[in-house]
Amino acid sequence: MMPTLYLPTDSLARAVGADEVSTALITQARERNLPLELQRTSSRGLYWLEPLLEVDSPQGRIGFGPLTAADVPSVLEALHSSTEHPLSLGLVEELPYLKTQQRLLFARAGITRPLSLDDYRAHGGFEGLARAVAIGGEQTATAVFDSGLRGRGGAAFPAGIKWRTVRGTQAAQKYIVCNADEGDSGTFADRMLMEGDPFLLIEGMAIAGLCTGATYGYIYVRSEYPDAVTTLRNALEIARSNGYLGANVGGSGQAFDMEVRVGAGAYICGEETALLDSLEGKRGVVRAKPPIPALQGLFGRPTLVHNVLTLASVPLILAKGAQFYRDYGMGRSLGTMPFQLAGNVRHGGLVERAFGLTLRELVEGYGGGTASGRPLKAAQVGGPLGAWVPPAQFDTPLDYEAFAAMGAMLGHGGVVVADDTLDMAHMARFAMAFCAEESCGKCTPCRIGSTRGVEVIDRLLAAPDQAGRDQQVIILKDLCDTMQYGSLCALGGMVSFPVASALKYFPADFGLQPSEAEQ
Amino acid sequence: MPDDELHLPLVNSLLERHKGAPGALLPILHDIQERIGYIPDAAVPEIAHALNQSQAEVRGVISFYHDFRTAPPARHILRLCRAESCKSRGAEQLAAQLRERLQLDDHGSSADGSISLRPVYCLGACACSPALELDGRVHARLSAERLDALLDACREDA
Numbered sequence: 173m174m175p176t177l178y179l180p181t182d183s184l185a186r187a188v189g190a191d192e193v194s195t196a197l198i199t200q201a202r203e204r205n206l207p208l209e210l211q212r213t214s215s216r217g218l219y220w221l222e223p224l225l226e227v228d229s230p231q232g233r234i235g236f237g238p239l240t241a242a243d244v245p246s247v248l249e250a251l252h253s254s255t256e257h258p259l260s261l262g263l264v265e266e267l268p269y270l271k272t273q274q275r276l277l278f279a280r281a282g283i284t285r286p287l288s289l290d291d292y293r294a295h296g297g298f299e300g301l302a303r304a305v306a307i308g309g310e311q312t313a314t315a316v317f318d319s320g321l322r323g324r325g326g327a328a329f330p331a332g333i334k335w336r337t338v339r340g341t342q343a344a345q346k347y348i349v350c351n352a353d354e355g356d357s358g359t360f361a362d363r364m365l366m367e368g369d370p371f372l373l374i375e376g377m378a379i380a381g382l383c384t385g386a387t388y389g390y391i392y393v394r395s396e397y398p399d400a401v402t403t404l405r406n407a408l409e410i411a412r413s414n415g416y417l418g419a420n421v422g423g424s425g426q427a428f429d430m431e432v433r434v435g436a437g438a439y440i441c442g443e444e445t446a447l448l449d450s451l452e453g454k455r456g457v458v459r460a461k462p463p464i465p466a467l468q469g470l471f472g473r474p475t476l477v478h479n480v481l482t483l484a485s486v487p488l489i490l491a492k493g494a495q496f497y498r499d500y501g502m503g504r505s506l507g508t509m510p511f512q513l514a515g516n517v518r519h520g521g522l523v524e525r526a527f528g529l530t531l532r533e534l535v536e537g538y539g540g541g542t543a544s545g546r547p548l549k550a551a552q553v554g555g556p557l558g559a560w561v562p563p564a565q566f567d568t569p570l571d572y573e574a575f576a577a578m579g580a581m582l583g584h585g586g587v588v589v590a591d592d593t594l595d596m597a598h599m600a601r602f603a604m605a606f607c608a609e610e611s612c613g614k615c616t617p618c619r620i621g622s623t624r625g626v627e628v629i630d631r632l633l634a635a636p637d638q639a640g641r642d643q644q645v646i647i648l649k650d651l652c653d654t655m656q657y658g659s660l661c662a663l664g665g666m667v668s669f670p671v672a673s674a675l676k677y678f679p680a681d682f683g684l685q686p687s688e689a690e691q
Numbered sequence: 692m693p694d695d696e697l698h699l700p701l702v703n704s705l706l707e708r709h710k711g712a713p714g715a716l717l718p719i720l721h722d723i724q725e726r727i728g729y730i731p732d733a734a735v736p737e738i739a740h741a742l743n744q745s746q747a748e749v750r751g752v753i754s755f756y757h758d759f760r761t762a763p764p765a766r767h768i769l770r771l772c773r774a775e776s777c778k779s780r781g782a783e784q785l786a787a788q789l790r791e792r793l794q795l796d797d798h799g800s801s802a803d804g805s806i807s808l809r810p811v812y813c814l815g816a817c818a819c820s821p822a823l824e825l826d827g828r829v830h831a832r833l834s835a836e837r838l839d840a841l842l843d844a845c846r847e848d849a
Contacts, residue, residue, distance in 0.1 A: 184815070184818065184819060186829070187819065187831040188819055219818035219819055222819070355812065355813055357775040357776045358775060358776045358817045363815040396811065396813065396815065397815060433714075434717070435756075436717060436759060437758035450717065451714050453714040453716030453752070454716075455751055471713060471714075512818070513818065514817030514820065515776040515779035516779040520817070520818030552775055588776045588779055594779050599778070606774075
């Protein structure tokens with residue numbers, strides 16, 4: 173009797189060969205006449221071990237990985253004869269990387285099949301919605317407020333305030349909009365959640381609809397995530413046919429439905445007002461605030477706009493209570509955060525922990541240092557608009573306020589690790605060039621400043637002597653200041669973070685003496 | 692494109708399907724590009740008419756978004772990720788390899804019409820950088836050898 177096998181269907185697991193492993197398993201099992209039950213689940217997010225095959229055992233699931241199709245015969249042989257295999261990892265949930273995490277949002281990651289409603293319900297699914305229906309909108313908003321949940325997209329605005337604002341408006345039509353335009357390099361938690369646990373996002377949006385009186389929702393997914401789009405669309409149909417969407421959501425007597433919309437490769441559409449314009453069928457141009465979207469958002473109607481992870485946190489808060497959620501975290505950063513380890517790191521993957529662990533614990537502990545084995549140079553936290561943090565500051569706790577205090581930001585929780593070969597002057601230039609490429613063009617500091625920024629960095633790098641470099645550094649710092657305080661949104665406003673931090677901590681990459689950059 | 696007109700019946704059937712939906716322009720453009728491979732110039736007046744917008748508005752949207760093409764692409768579309776995570780794992784060396792092998796800038800199509808090249812900024816594969824997308828499929832943990840093998844496969848199926 174063969175035990176049940178589990179292999180992720182996650183797009184990154186597939187990008188490193190999960191489908192080839194699956195095909196080999198099916199073919200080999202048939203040739204050996206072994207009965208095979210293979211379930212395609214979500215990914216644990218332990219990506220350096222993907223493709224990660226898991227096998228049921230009386231003690232729990234045993235892992236094998238990273239596998240290639242060529243390993244499949246020996247793995248099947250080991251399973252059949254109950255012998256050891258060199259790629260056996262033992263019990264997956266005992267792996268220190270996973271065991272020390274606090275998986276609330278990603279509790280089902282790697283365990284359930286993304287489109288199995290039975291799996292979802294067997295692991296606590298729709299308990300939050302049932303609770304929301306039972307306690308009503310006012311108490312639902314209170315629970316979200318009391319939980320201390322803050323927007324996970326990057327701005328960290330208290331979610332409860334938005335919920336109460338939208339709930340308090342009078343309008344013929346209100347909307348829930350999920351921002352799934354996860355464009356920051358180094359982030360993939362939204363993708364994992366949408367591909368792996370789509371019903372959780374649907375449940376969160378349905379709760380938001382019932383609470384605020386919105387009857388329609390949109391999930392705006394970036395076009396680079398086609399698997400997430402397909403999975404969500406299938407999940408919506410399943411949810412609809414089981415009464416979790418439609419005229420009577422979860423037996424509440426209230427209507428809520430939603431659809432998936434696909435972006436078109438514009439980074440700026442991750443900014444909430446540009447996203448709303450894009451949903452309206454326009455160029456993704458940033459709007460001036462006020463009016464805030466909670467009062468005048470999509471099509472001019474009150475709109476609750478949240479990131480995927482914010483909405484997906486709500487079912488748990490309802491099911492377990494605000495206090496349960498508040499018990500995680502520190503200061504004003506409450507709950508857990510799915511940090512994402514990327515770039516030049518040995519153990520890239522998803523690490524969900526309460527706020528407050530240090531960057532060093534994350535990068536050196538979980539991450540295991542650089543993948544190349546070379547010395548660690550820096551980590552960029554919070555995407556392309558985040559600061560490059562040097563190892564000397566790695567003992568800073570991962571907390572919104574602690575990062576803001578050192579001129580950095582947590583953003584969406586992505587951490588890109590770099591070794592000593594990465595040229596920070598090149599990265600600073602790239603940050604400006606990226607901003608120029610992706611600027612919506614509405615405000616001058618961002619539209620013009622980013623292009624001038626590329627030019628100033630080019631001149632700085634080409635300057636023949638110290639006097640010439642000094643002059644360009646002064647201009648670059650002045651430009652960063654103008655962009656930071658004069659731009660309409662975070663793209664122009666925060667591109668100074670990677671540029672200024674690169675200049676401050678890695679002056680040698682710009683041909684500068686440490687004293688020159690410190691001026 | 693003289694044969695643009697041939698696509699109009701399809702364009703009009705797609706317009707018929709979408710035009711009642713609020714904010715329908717992006718779904719319309721995606722559908723047209725998915726079926727035809729690009730947005731034919733002749734489709735623009737039809738779209739503008741169906742949505743009661745000016746042609747300038749429609750062209751403005753098409754040109755704003757990186758995804759939309761106004762000319763047919765090559766047989767294969769290769770998008771190499773050039774964002775921070777992949778850069779920290781050698782994406783720039785892979786980009787140089789592509790330029791060298793295809794005799795192309797970062798944008799454009801190879802002379803034999805086999806491959807269209809475009810940069811992309813993040814495929815969400817950052818835990819296994821560097822990565823690229825070839826004809827909609829992501830390949831991660833790339834090496835120079837694997838990139839060469841993928842290019843060979845693209846050229847052989849001519």
